[in-house]
Amino acid sequence: MIEGTRVPSFHKHIERLSLITEAQIRELVEEKIAGMDYFIVSITVSASNSIRVEIDGDHGVKINDCVEISRHIEGSLDREQEDFELVVSSAGMDQPFRILRQYQRYYGRMVEVKVKGGEKVKGKLLSANEEQVELEVTEKKKIEGKKKKELVTEERVIPMDQVNETKVVISFK
Numbered sequence: 001m002i003e004g005t006r007v008p009s010f011h012k013h014i015e016r017l018s019l020i021t022e023a024q025i026r027e028l029v030e031e032k033i034a035g036m037d038y039f040i041v042s043i044t045v046s047a048s049n050s051i052r053v054e055i056d057g058d059h060g061v062k063i064n065d066c067v068e069i070s071r072h073i074e075g076s077l078d079r080e081q082e083d084f085e086l087v088v089s090s091a092g093m094d095q096p097f098r099i100l101r102q103y104q105r106y107y108g109r110m111v112e113v114k115v116k117g118g119e120k121v122k123g124k125l126l127s128a129n130e131e132q133v134e135l136e137v138t139e140k141k142k143i144e145g146k147k148k149k150e151l152v153t154e155e156r157v158i159p160m161d162q163v164n165e166t167k168v169v170i171s172f173k
Contacts (some may be wrong), residue, residue: 019082020049025073026168028055032072038065039101040094045165049084054091058105061090071133103128103166110169111135122169133158133166 022045029040038061041054053069070088075083097103106125113121113133117125124136137156140149 003047004085020045020051020084022079025051025053028073029055029069029075032069036065039099041102042099043076049082051084053086053088055088056102058090066090075161093168093170096167100128100130106168110171111167112167113158113163114165115158121156121158126155128160130160132160133163 022043025043025045026040029043033039037058038055039057041056042051042052043054044050045052051073053073055066055069066088069084071126071162073086073088091098091102097106103125107127109125110122111125113123121135121137123137126134126136128134135156135158136153138151138153141152142149144154
């Protein structure tokens with residue numbers, strides 16, 4: 001190279017915009033699950049087009065239905081135009097609730113609610129809405145005039161803005 005003939009190069013970082021959007025995937029999933037008892041828990045589409053769809057249902061989720069939803073999405077997108085990775089799965093019983101409909105699915109079941117401040121409350125899920133979660137909690141408590149603690153069942157209302165996390169209690173009894 002002759003001195004002084006080197007041309008400076010300027011590299012400008014251009015962020016690649018994904019052609020696949022969450023709204024597009026949501027529309028495809030809703031189209032496929034219409035008339036079924038399934039509902040969308042979450043949809044994420046990363047900048048690298050890694051698509052993750054989590055669904056749940058009032059009576060659980062069948063693996064074959066996940067496959068059908070996946071095929072519907074794949075068949076509606078063009079890999080020649082935009083490459084992508086796709087995972088369609090159930091939300092999983094061991095995962096925290098993310099939407100109100102998941103609370104409603106588990107009415108009557110034992111749940112554990114982690115409250116802001118660190119307290120964990122276990123009880124039967126009675127109801128839930130945007131404002132609060134209502135549980136039937138059974139705890140051993142000291143009752144006035146009694147020597148031993150006794151089991152006491154009472155309803156407990158937890159404001160939704162105080163809930164950090166709620167999970168189904170999985171029991172193998």
